[in-house]
Amino acid sequence: MLHATELLGAEAYDAQGIFVGRVTELFIEPADQPNRVARLLLGREKYQPLVVRYDQVGFVAPGTVRLIVEEGQLEHYRPNEAWLAVQKDLLDQQIIDTNGRKVVRVNDIDLAEQRTNGTVELRVTLVDVGLTGAVRRLLQGLAPPSVIRRIQQKLPTKQIQWEFVNLIEPDPLRRVKLRITHQKLERLHPADLADIMEELSPAERESIIASVDDETAAEALAELDARLTAQIVEKMDPEKAADIIEEMEPDAAADVLAGLTPEASQEVLSEMPREEAQEVRELLEFDESTAGGMMNSDFVLVGEAATRDEVVEWIRGKDVNLEQVDTVIVIDGQARLSGVVAVARLLLAGGEQALAELKSEPLVSVRAEAEEKEVFELFDKYNLRSLSVVDEDGRPMGSITVDDVVTRLCKRN
């Protein structure tokens, strides 16, 4: 095994044993093979630098590279955007560890040697983000490699497998050329992705939001710090912003839009489908510190006479966020709130039981104008998981779920 920093600065000799130059950069060609060191750059002081292809290398050791060709057969270096430069693009830069779900800085890169009939290929295996890499970087050139290696054996290692490394490249064109996708990020929990984004610079945050799918972007933005969310959305093309915000729950969408300037918010709303925009607009009307400002207008609403089976069937056919459905709201003949049914009760009820029989007692609801403090007290008093919000005629307008309450309470402290 070899470290990239042991190779940088190494002396390169050609097939005749003549000194050619020093290795100044390692290039990976992700479009070809994602982990192979495809090219070595040889710096030659006042002469033009040369490029060594992976199949021209015969021997590699810390500080030395031997080629199997002569100097004349090497190409001159021309910058190539599709090459990932180990020194420039990786060492000391931030990357996302998709397995450990955090942002880390690269200290060194571990390379494995692969011998095939007379040539040596180098493959990137691990990224060193711990103390071992740091110590090596510090001592390199000051102490002999054998001493450094001995010190390292006693240090704890902190490495990430190359497959779990997600590079951060703000430039979209370069991202395409380097085949950087953020598919791995789409599999993270949105809260983790939001944490990761908070550690990055604005340009990098924007690049991540721009390159993941709309659904992931929506989930991550809803979890992100409200100020950062607003910052990202305001820079976005309104059409794209509308696509992403459409994917959010109406209450989360209202939160995001409320953080924007009125002009930007109007622009995004005008790009959204009319029905959804209307829903969000209504939520925006409420003062943020009232029950109306907390509620979600997406909820499951059924009539009293409906049976358990009918309701379950109906929920199945509807596009709702299942993780958010804690209760089903029941209305009477005048569309007034008549009760709520916990989903757990629905689970255990007989198929033909009418919802009217399953209602939780007592019926607790709150007016949209109620202060948030009142909402907190109701949640506390009745151990609620969700609370219905009604208008002056007692008709349900939305519901507040316990996660909204937790968010508010954590903000107050």
Add this chain to the structure above:
Amino acid sequence: MNWTTIAARMQRISDHSNAWRQRVRRVRRRLVLFLAVVGPGVITSNANNESGGIYTYSLAGAQFGYAVLWILVPMGIALYVTEEMCARMGTVTGKGLSDLIREEFGFRVTFFLMAALLVVNFGNVLAEFAGVASAMELWGVSKYISVPVAAVLVWVLVLQGTSRWLEKIFMAVCLVYLTYIASAVLAKPQWLVAVLNLLPTPALHWIPQLKPWVKAPEFSTAYLLIVAGLLGATIAPWQHFYLQAAVVENSSRFGGVRPRRSCRGRRGR
């Protein structure tokens, strides 16, 4: 007058007040943004006047009088350039100074730089506490009381205070520096001499007409030492790190946005 006209009039009044409210909100936003940008600058430049700085400046003045004044001009320009550069880098990259140094110059350079910074900062802290001790002794408070009290106070502020909060405290403390202006007047300097000495004196004293007022500095060891001290006290390393960090923090806090609503949003669909 029928009901429709009354309703229309009411509507117009409420429209009007809404527009007014929006205008107020916009002005307030701009003001907050302005303060967010100006704040770190004011704090950095004033925090520069710490006890270490005051020692050096007063020592320089006491030893060489007006002959050190001219250094302030090039020094001010240098300070302006470096700090402005940090503010720019912070705004553009959204990253701190040490992050950028590492990304650009590699691990080892950063390590030694940070080690040096640690030593320098430690020296700075010592100077601050020496300042606390001597300042409080002017009021007759023993240094054995004032230093521990100050240490505990700083400890609590650093560990418990948020950066927003700290910034507010610093801004308030900065008002103290207004007294500098008063004390400059009260010291009754020879204003003409002072102004003339702001010009580059090493070149100027060759003009015979100015000789009575402008004294050429003799480049002795003591003089050069003081000049180096002035430079070090003015263009201190920590302030660049602080300034850039504050700019990054504030531009994400107020990046054209009003802070609002949930500390964390809710799950999307």
